[in-house]
Amino acid sequence: xxKDKLIRFLNNRCTEEELQEVIRWANTEVFSAESxxxxxxxxxxxxxxxxxxxxxxxxSVFDKIQKKIAVENIKRQKxxxxxxxxxxxxxxxxxxxLLPVMAFLFYTLSEIxxxxxxxxxxxxxxxxxxSLEIIAPIGSRAVVQLSDGSVVHLNYGSRLKYPQTFTGNTxxxxxxxxxxxxxxxxxxxxxxxxxxELNVKALGTAFNVSVYSDSNAIETTLVNGxxxxxxxxxxxxxxxxxxxxxxxxxxxxxxxxxMLSSKGSVEKYIAWKDGKLIFxxxxxxxxxxxxxxxxxxxxxxEDDIKDxxxxxxxxxxxLFQILDLMTVATPVKYNAMAxxxxxxxxxxxxxxxxxxx
Numbered sequence: 279x280x281k282d283k284l285i286r287f288l289n290n291r292c293t294e295e296e297l298q299e300v301i302r303w304a305n306t307e308v309f310s311a312e313s314x315x316x317x318x319x320x321x322x323x324x325x326x327x328x329x330x331x332x333x334x335x336x337x338s339v340f341d342k343i344q345k346k347i348a349v350e351n352i353k354r355q356k357x358x359x360x361x362x363x364x365x366x367x368x369x370x371x372x373x374x375x376l377l378p379v380m381a382f383l384f385y386t387l388s389e390i391x392x393x394x395x396x397x398x399x400x401x402x403x404x405x406x407x408x409s410l411e412i413i414a415p416i417g418s419r420a421v422v423q424l425s426d427g428s429v430v431h432l433n434y435g436s437r438l439k440y441p442q443t444f445t446g447n448t449x450x451x452x453x454x455x456x457x458x459x460x461x462x463x464x465x466x467x468x469x470x471x472x473x474x475e476l477n478v479k480a481l482g483t484a485f486n487v488s489v490y491s492d493s494n495a496i497e498t499t500l501v502n503g504x505x506x507x508x509x510x511x512x513x514x515x516x517x518x519x520x521x522x523x524x525x526x527x528x529x530x531x532x533x534x535x536x537m538l539s540s541k542g543s544v545e546k547y548i549a550w551k552d553g554k555l556i557f558x559x560x561x562x563x564x565x566x567x568x569x570x571x572x573x574x575x576x577x578x579x580e581d582d583i584k585d586x587x588x589x590x591x592x593x594x595x596x597l598f599q600i601l602d603l604m605t606v607a608t609p610v611k612y613n614a615m616a617x618x619x620x621x622x623x624x625x626x627x628x629x630x631x632x633x634x635x
Contacts, residue, residue, distance in 0.1 A: 416574040427462035431551040477508040499547040
C-alpha cells in the first residue's frame with residue numbers, strides 16, 4: 279500500500295483492483311509500523327506548516343470539502359459512464375486529511391469487531407464486513423447516495439450505517455440521530471430504517487426520522503408515499519403498529535410505548551436539511567434541546583420560564599444571535615458559562631442557562 283493509492287481512494291479515483299487492495303490493507307495492515315509512521319509524518323508536517331489563518335479557516339474548508347464530495351458523488355451516480363473528477367486542489371486537501379481518515383478506519387474496524395462479537399444481540403448485526411458508516415460532524419450536515427440510488431441527508435451529529443451493496447430481500451440501514459430519506463422505488467425490496475426500537479419500512483418514499491440516543495422519543499414524518507412502522511420484539515420479531523399517510527407526523531415514546539400522531543404541514547420537521555430551523559408554538563425546552571444538539575452545547579431552562587413558546591424561523595444563524603433574538607421576543611436572558619478543563623486535557627461542553635429577566 280502507498281500513500282498515493284490512499285489519496286486516489288479518498289478522491290474516489292482508484293480502480294477496482296486498488297479498492298480491493300485498500301480494503302485488504304484496512305483489514306490486515308492498518309495497524310502496521312509503516313501505517314503508524316504515515317500518521318506521525320503527516321501530523322508533524324501539518325504542525326510545521328500550520329498557521330493562525332489556517333486554524334481559523336480549517337473548519338469551513340473541511341465543510342466545503344465534505345459538501346463537494348457529496349455533490350460529486352450524487353452527480354457521478356446520476357450520469358452513468360461519466361467520471362466526475364474532483365478539482366486538483368482536493369488532492370492536496372485529501373493528503374492533509376489522511377490522519378483523520380486513518381483514525382476513522384481504526385474506529386470502523388473496532389466497530390466491526392464489536393458487531394461480530396455481539397451479533398446475536400446487536401440491532402445492526404445484519405451489517406456485513408463491507409458495511410460503511412457516514413457521520414455528520416457537529417455543526418455540519420452530510421448527504422450520501424446509497425447503492426440503490428436512495429439519497430439520505432444527515433443532520434448535525436448524526437450517523438448512518440449501511441452496506442456497500444444491498445443484498446437479500448430488503449434494504450436495511452441503521453440510523454442514530456436524524457435523517458431525511460428519499461428512497462428509490464423498488465417494490466421487490468422494502469427499504470428499512472432501523473431506528474432504535476422502531477423499524478420504518480418503505481418502498482419508494484420521502485420521509486424524516488429522528489432517533490437521538492439521549493431522547494425518549496422516536497419521530498417519523500412522512501412527506502410522500504407510504505411507510506409502515508414496526509416495533510422490534512424479542513428474538514428479532516417485529517410487530518406492525520401503524521401505517522402513515524403523507525403529511526403525518528408520529529412521535530413514539532420509548533419509555534411508555536405511547537404513540538402520538540398529528541397531520542398538517544411537514545415543513546417544520548424537514549426544513550433542517552436546507553439549513554432552516556422552524557419553530558411553531560414550540561416550547562422553550564424543546565427549542566433549547568434542538569439548539570443544544572445543533573451547536574453541541576448544554577442549554578438549561580429554569581422552571582419559571584418553561585411555559586414560554588416561540589414561533590420563528592432561523593436560517594443558518596449562529597447560536598448567540600439566536601439567543602439574542604429570543605431575549606428580544608420574550609422576557610428571558612441567558613448566561614454562558616466558561617468551559618472547564620477536564621483531567622485528560624480536553625474541555626467540557628459549554629453550558630448556557632436561560633432564566634427570567
